[in-house]
Amino acid sequence: MIGRLNHVAIAVPDLDAGIALYRDSLGAAVSEPVDQPDHGVITVFVDLPNTKIELLHPLGENSPIAKFLERNPAGGIHHLCYEVTDIRAARDRLVGQGMRVLGSGEPKIGAHGKPVLFLHPKDVCGTLTELEEV
Numbered sequence: 001m002i003g004r005l006n007h008v009a010i011a012v013p014d015l016d017a018g019i020a021l022y023r024d025s026l027g028a029a030v031s032e033p034v035d036q037p038d039h040g041v042i043t044v045f046v047d048l049p050n051t052k053i054e055l056l057h058p059l060g061e062n063s064p065i066a067k068f069l070e071r072n073p074a075g076g077i078h079h080l081c082y083e084v085t086d087i088r089a090a091r092d093r094l095v096g097q098g099m100r101v102l103g104s105g106e107p108k109i110g111a112h113g114k115p116v117l118f119l120h121p122k123d124v125c126g127t128l129t130e131l132e133e134v
């Protein structure tokens with residue numbers, strides 16, 4: 001059911017330092033920062049030949065990654081994102097197997113303008129997992 005690895009998301013305490021690391025030290029193509037007010041984050045995408053890295057930085061008071069950065073002050077891998085062709089069918093199949101979807105259970109529009117859902121990390125080998133419909 002899951003397809004390509006769409007991205008690996010890394011929470012960063014210092015966005016400029018993260019951009020400089022990926023652009024200047026690692027030599028990758030890095031996007032401009034984009035505010036995602038619906039998700040409480042600022043995103044920067046690093047384009048790699050086979051996938052992307054999503055740098056995440058908190059936006060606003062109640063950012064969902066603020067606590068993560070408190071526990072991981074140097075930053076760290078926050079989630080993985082897999083592509084699916086039908087996000088509601090994928091959700092129904094996984095919920096039918098007892099998996100928990102975070103939030104309302106309805107897809108939200110994600111950083112690429114496509115519907116996304118997050119699965120509870122305790123149900124996916126301890127890894128916060130995003131599904132994105134492509």
Ligand code: CO
Nearest residue numbers: 009054081130
């Ligand atoms: Co993501």
